[in-house]
Amino acid sequence: MLITGGAGFIGVNAAHYFANKDWQVTVLDNLSRRGTEANLDWLRERTSIDFERVDVRDHRAVGDVIKKLKPHVVLHLAAQVAVTTSVLDPREDFEINALGTFNVLEAIRQFSPETFFIYASTNKVYGKMEDIGVIERNGRYEYRNLPTGVNERQLLDFHSPYGCSKGVADQYAIDYSRIYGLKTVTFRQSCIYGERQFGIEDQGWVAWFSIAAVLGKTITLYGDGKQIRDVLQVKDLVRAYEAAIGHRDTVSGQAFNIGGGPCNTMSLLELIAYLENELGQKLILRWSDWRPGDQPVFVCDLDKAERLLGWRPSVSVNQGVRALIQWVGQHRELFAWLN
Numbered sequence: 001m002l003i004t005g006g007a008g009f010i011g012v013n014a015a016h017y018f019a020n021k022d023w024q025v026t027v028l029d030n031l032s033r034r035g036t037e038a039n040l041d042w043l044r045e046r047t048s049i050d051f052e053r054v055d056v057r058d059h060r061a062v063g064d065v066i067k068k069l070k071p072h073v074v075l076h077l078a079a080q081v082a083v084t085t086s087v088l089d090p091r092e093d094f095e096i097n098a099l100g101t102f103n104v105l106e107a108i109r110q111f112s113p114e115t116f117f118i119y120a121s122t123n124k125v126y127g128k129m130e131d132i133g134v135i136e137r138n139g140r141y142e143y144r145n146l147p148t149g150v151n152e153r154q155l156l157d158f159h160s161p162y163g164c165s166k167g168v169a170d171q172y173a174i175d176y177s178r179i180y181g182l183k184t185v186t187f188r189q190s191c192i193y194g195e196r197q198f199g200i201e202d203q204g205w206v207a208w209f210s211i212a213a214v215l216g217k218t219i220t221l222y223g224d225g226k227q228i229r230d231v232l233q234v235k236d237l238v239r240a241y242e243a244a245i246g247h248r249d250t251v252s253g254q255a256f257n258i259g260g261g262p263c264n265t266m267s268l269l270e271l272i273a274y275l276e277n278e279l280g281q282k283l284i285l286r287w288s289d290w291r292p293g294d295q296p297v298f299v300c301d302l303d304k305a306e307r308l309l310g311w312r313p314s315v316s317v318n319q320g321v322r323a324l325i326q327w328v329g330q331h332r333e334l335f336a337w338l339n
């Protein structure tokens with residue numbers, strides 16, 4: 001198995017899981033994200049993964065790796081991951097996310113057409129979903145008429161350069177199955193959180209709030225804090241990847257919404273309250289305007305994933321966030337750069 005972006009948060013958790021299940025795992029990463037070197041050291045201490053320092057924008061280098069390994073599975077996670085960064089530098093965002101994914105798909109088409117390709121897409125491909133009514137109830141937003149959440153038939157509406165570059169890649173992954181018969185699947189992921197996530201203000205809000213809370217840093221709330229997200233613990237996500245591999249012949253060319261679903265939702269204010277309660281202290285808050293593409297609610301419908309993958313989340317939000325706070329508390333040295 002080849003995991004691009006395998007030294008990142010989701011990547012290192014996936015690599016650890018699959019290596020422990022006796023997969024031969026190769027991690028490909030350019031180590032551009034803060035924390036990736038520590039993640040790679042952690043992984044190397046526990047597993048015997050191989051590592052390729054490659055940038056996905058370099059199509060020759062990507063081609064060489066795929067040609068050499070002819071992997072059974074490519075889990076494609078490498079990406080520029082922040083909406084805010086994509087607004088500041090849309091070209092770099094496009095080159096990493098859209099062209100980088102194209103490079104991986106092309107390498108598979110040319111050198112390893114039997115490979116199963118899993119793409120980590122995002123719920124941002126659905127944009128602001130202004131056609132769906134939202135109401136406020138008990139200090140949190142919710143859909144007026146969608147009790148089970150958003151399903152895969154929701155119109156695509158790429159919003160922000162990040163939404164566009166991820167959306168392009170999402171559609172290429174589906175189309176390479178349709179046109180070239182490659183085995184591909186795209187996971188439109190909601191907020192994923194968990195250990196080894198170096199969340200920052202711009203991306204990875206559950207981890208960032210937890211890190212800032214433990215270290216006594218200021219948390220900026222964009223919008224009114226009542227926005228709702230379904231959140232998924234990374235171990236559950238990795239099990240969903242495993243389920244897709246198990247169903248590779250029946251899910252090819254399909255998109256799945258993968259997140260915590262209606263049973264695992266949280267508003268920003270609810271997370272703040274939970275952290276204050278767990279840590280027994282008041283957090284330092286600042287307020288600012290909504291950010292581009294921010295949805296007041298996103299909750300995905302897990303029906304398709306349950307039916308076709310036999311998968312559903314198993315870690316509750318309280319359990320998952322408690323484990324994350326403990327991990328941050330035990331690894332304060334990893335966040336020394338915040339001081």
Ligand SMILES: NC(=O)c1ccc[n+]([C@@H]2O[C@H](COP(=O)([O-])OP(=O)(O)OC[C@H]3O[C@@H](n4cnc5c(N)ncnc54)[C@H](O)[C@@H]3O)[C@@H](O)[C@H]2O)c1
Nearest residue numbers: 005007008009010030032033055056077078079120189192
């Ligand atoms: N974490 C989430 O909540 C979430 C939600 C939806 C989708 N996703 C997607 O899941 C994937 C993994 O996200 P993550 O949270 O682990 O992020 P992450 O930033 O921790 O991991 C991304 C990895 O890609 C690497 N990378 C960046 N540019 C690269 C390049 N040009 N060449 C090679 N490697 C490069 C980084 O060094 C990093 O290790 C991304 O594609 C992201 O868009 C994440």
